[in-house]
Amino acid sequence: MSATVPFHRVNVLTGIKSARMIEDAGEYAKLIKRAKRPLLVLGPLLVKGSLNGRFLIEYAFEIAKSASIPICATGHVKVKMMEAGVKPDSEYDVVEIINALKDPDWMGVKKEGNHDLVIFFGIRSDFAEQGLSVLKHFAPHLKTMTLCKFYFPHANYSLPNIKKDEQWKEFLEALISNLRG
């Protein structure tokens, strides 16, 4: 099997343990549903980004809602959330939340125990890769997943590099309906 090259080549993995690439929204949904305490970490790319006229953050809200996943707002994401009338369940920067997640004894954003699946969405890919690497190496007690349209080698589960936004939109929509179902 030849390795998948991430879209942004600054993120090329040098090593042996790279993410499982998953294209099927149903499989993604299963992984999320199977998790006991998932967490959705939202990054600032969602503040401006849109997909066919719909703000990316709206997809994030729907994913969170349909599977009852708590949200952690990073960067200045909270601004956009408050505008939309959604209060994040927690507010940590990417490095802060990762630092907390690293500790198996951390009680998590709901104070119910550390999370077992962390889903990242909307963080610049180089920064996200570095963060995912922290968890890959120092947090064996949890799995990581990404929802951005690029392949993230340091995650456990990642989307492939998606060429067309339309495809990405389809995936996110299918994910939402699978999570609801």
Next chain:
Amino acid sequence: MAELKEIRKRLEEIEKLIKAEIAWEPVGPTPMPEVPALRNWDMRLLKTYAPWYAPFCDLCCLCTFGKCDLTEDRRGACGIDIATQQARMVLLACLIGCSCHTAHGAHILEYLIEKHGPDKKIDLGRGIEVEAPHIRTVIGLKPETLSDLKIAIEYVYKEITHLLDSVHTGQEGSYLDYESKALHAGMLDHVGMEAADIAQIVGFNYPTSVAETPLVGLGWGAIDKTKPVILVVGHNPVTSTALIDYLRANNLYDKVEVGGICCTALETTRYSDRAKVVGPLSRQLFFLRTGIPDVIMTDEQCIRTDMPIEASKAGSALIATLDKAMYGLPDATEMATEEIVKQMVGEKKHFAILEPAKAAEVAVKVAMEIAPQRKKEWLSEEEAKGLAERCNDCGMCERVCPNLFSIGDGIIEVAKGNFDLIREQFRRCIGCGKCEEECPREVPIFKIMQTAASKESWKIRAGRGPIMDTEIRNVGASITLGTIPGVVAFVGCSNYPDIEDLAEMVEEFAKRKYIVVVSGCAAMVAGMKKDADGKTIYEKYPPDFDGGGIVNVGSCVANSHITGAAIKVVNIFAKLPLRGNYEVVADHTLNRLGACGVAWGAYSQKAAAIGTGCNRLGIPVILGPHSSKYRRLYLSRKEEGDWRVMDARTKEVVDTGEPAPEHLTYVCETKEKAMVMIAKLCIRRNDTPQGRAIKLNHYISLYKKYMGGGLPEDLHLFVRRDADLPIVYKKEARVYLQEIGWKPKEPVGLPTLIGTYPSKVSVDSVI
């Protein structure tokens, strides 16, 4: 016995070197420290601010035992684990940075000692009596002459060797010890920088003890390209000062244009305010490809390694002037000047010339000869459109862009005659050239960018070097008590998510009456924005080290004056001795001095060293998103962290529960977050209620401005008593505090970490 004898011998040597017989201050516990001397301090810091590692990859590729897979608790063939391997790489980066500054210092010093003799007195002008705060504190020496600076440099050299030795395969096995060594390297770096800048100031007679340094031209728009143009690139002013001397001596000062990129630009404008600052590192390749420079003179650090290729492409002549970067060029130092000029003009050859005066003469002669034949035309919009039409939207450029944006989209818009997007992208471009290199259609992206690049020029205040003792006297109390909300230093390279972030952040804090200090490429970029009246920040804010002032200290080596200012506050305001007294000085800074460094665009290993040096001295540093690639941060866990201090007055250990400062090295993804964090990281345990209220006022108002309303979730951790609450937010904050069951606590009278960990230093020495 033998060991004791050794120690005594070493002490004697040190005492001799630091002239212990001159009793300007008693010699403190750690003159000329080796790693173990400050290890306990480091370990205490690392307990609260634990290293956070973000490995690039899974492997270690350092030796022939490997490569070794270090995933999932595997250890390398040498026994190392992934954390320790990361720490080793961090130490290596800090050593590279420290070596750059120190070797630069050594080179300048050697040159200047030859010029002026070893006994040339150090005089930094009126108002500066504490001439070398780092050298005094770390080494225990009060340098009086150039040759005294050599003692400092030689000490740093020796320590570098020891530290470098420890990264060898099969040595240090603890990430904490590697971090302690990295902190040591960081501290040494500031000594090296200080020695370098003092030497420069003294040897080149740079103006100092003046706040109002001249405003000089900034941007390529400031360059008069009708004249022969010589571009100096790098950090070391030995060559550019020789160039100015030559022009002055030969009546050519008006006839040749000298511009600089990177720190050497800042250095040159301290020597001649007619020289221009072309811009930061991110504009290097772009400017080279405009073809405006007739002659390029490189020195060291942060110069492109493909200079000969780029120079040839643009038809510019290249002279390498320092042994650190000779590009495989023939060394023409011994060749006759006329012969070099002939070959450079006639055969378009590039040379290395390691004798500054000679290099200067050649540069001027070549520039005067070739300039009239060279065309330096900017691309017209029509031409750009034509070139952009070659793009077939393959997206290759986007995939290799380290700043992760699609320059291809901008090019496609240009092809349609729309330049808006590329103009915006040019602000985000870090100038690496990867896009153009990768483009299968050979679209000349950099050339097309010319139409996006503003031809306007700006003003930058020439770097001024050290902060005056008089200024420290005026603000010492306000900084320590917290009524000046903080000192924020914007420093470093130009690896920004967006070049405008910097000017915006600088202005936000100047308006809020923080003391704002800038240096290096950050100082340039901060000036590259005008307000509605056409004014840059340097024209709008006073150049004083005071609340609401913006001080450009100068080049990267001048960063030592920023940390030096912190040390001076400890000495001049708090009256604590400096001599060999590093631990007390660092402890004071950590607990009582609201300072924060921001290296928003850090790219260089020097920035790693500078930042780590700030950390050992108790100053937190915020970095931009690219800097996650430094692989290591120092983070606390505010709720779980150890926030105990000793109250030096009552001698009791108190758990303050107060994460102040919360982190030592922190990466932010956006400028919005960075600004909120800056305000927070300026909070110190020693703030008076009035000072704390001012700091919290800024923290809350920045939070409301950039984070979307409400109060920060961790506000309660920073409120000790009701009096700490800022008036404007009192009502709202009281409701919040009541809601979460906050209880008031007594502020600590004289907070110190000394006494909470094993140390030779007694608690009484902090009073």
